[in-house]
Amino acid sequence: MLKFSLLFIAMESNASAGIVSLLLQAQVIFTILLSVLLLKETMDRFQVVGISIATFGFSLFFINSSGSTTILGAVLILFAALFWSFSNLIMKRLQNVNLLHFIVWVSLVPPLPLFTLSYFIETDSPLTLLLNTTTQSWLSIAYVGYISTLIAFAIWGWLLKNHKAAAVTPFALLIPIVGIIGSALLLNEQLMRMEAIGGGFILCGLTVSVTGARISKIFSKPRADVLP
Structure with missing residues (x-):
């Protein structure tokens, strides 16, 4: 709840969507x-x-970022990222819990405080806003609610619970890559050279992080004696 509250407040007037997706x-x-x-x-x-x-590859995305942010916006986003990390640790420490069921029950908590926050910050006519919401917007909400929140976070939590954080969380750095590739394919946006280089560094870093120890063991194995 705190993560999304800070995130949406920052996006309201203090930071662009591009900067948010990176800083988060x-x-x-x-x-x-x-x-x-x-x-x-x-x-x-x-x-x-x-x-x-x-992380170096991730930092290269800032070079071509066309968005901007205020100091307040950056602070809000970083605090949102910190609260996300707290939720990661909570899910990691859960034992003998069905994480899909856990996410469903946890999702019952945010609506009322977020509704109150939206009422005072965004609109004092929520019913009018809901009635004017387009079908495409409802489909987007359904995707965010059921796919990227319930299912994705349940899988994310299961991975964190069964593996070290250093082995799982770096994969979140693929998010900017997926976003850029998706926008290029679906919205015909141009892929910048520095973005491609940054994506290459991220993929290389993930490969080293995930497979480096295994590859090292393969090459460090003593060779079997060759029979004459």
């Missing part, structure tokens, strides 16, 4: 740091190197 991925760094500090998780050298490469 600071949750990757927050989650890994909190997991190391609070849950005593460890990272191997390949995860450290891979995450560093992916």
Whole structure:
């Protein structure tokens, strides 16, 4: 609830959607740091190197970002990312809980406070707004509510519960890549060179982080004696 509240307030007047989608991925760094500090998780050298490469690639997206943000907007988004990392840790610590059921019940909490926030910040005529909502908007809401929230967060929580945060959260850095590729294919937006380079660094970093230790073990295995 706090994550989306801060996020939507920032998007209202303090930050563009492009900057929001980038800054929000600071949750990757927050989650890994909190997991190391609070849950005593460890990272191997390949995860450290891979995450560093992916984070560098992620930073390149800011070079071509056409959006802007105020200091207040940046602070709100970073706090939203921090609250997302807290929710990651909560899901990670859940034991013997069906995460899909958990997300469903948790989703009953935000509507009333968010409705109140929307009433004072966005519109004092919510019924008129709902009646004028288009079919496309309702379909978008359904997608965000059922697919990207219920199903996606349940899967995300299951991954966090069964694997180290350093192995799971870096995949969130793929979000800008998916967004850029999707906008290029569906909206005919042009893919910038620096965005392509940044995406390449992210993919390389994720490959090193996820497969580096396994590949190292393969090459470090002693060769079997060759029979004459």
